[in-house]
Amino acid sequence: MTAVSDLYFVSSEGDVLDQVVAAHYGDTLGGKVEAVLAANPGLGALAAVLDPGVRILLPDLDTSEPSETAQLWG
Numbered sequence: 001m002t003a004v005s006d007l008y009f010v011s012s013e014g015d016v017l018d019q020v021v022a023a024h025y026g027d028t029l030g031g032k033v034e035a036v037l038a039a040n041p042g043l044g045a046l047a048a049v050l051d052p053g054v055r056i057l058l059p060d061l062d063t064s065e066p067s068e069t070a071q072l073w074g
Helices: 017-025 032-039
Strands: 007-010 055-058
Touching: 017 032, 017 055, 032 055
Parallel strands: none
Antiparallel strands: 007 055
């Protein structure tokens, strides 16, 4: 299990939320983008390409993927 602690990201010209999330957490899977949007009310109402200076809380998330096993024989 890997946990990433809360911190803030301040956007630069041309930043896109999906890219910020992927760079911080490693990917955008498992509701990571939705968790960041939930932690930042009003962020979803901004343009897709963020203006410089937008402060984004990147919350603690469990970034481990649940693993499944499959029985192949017998």
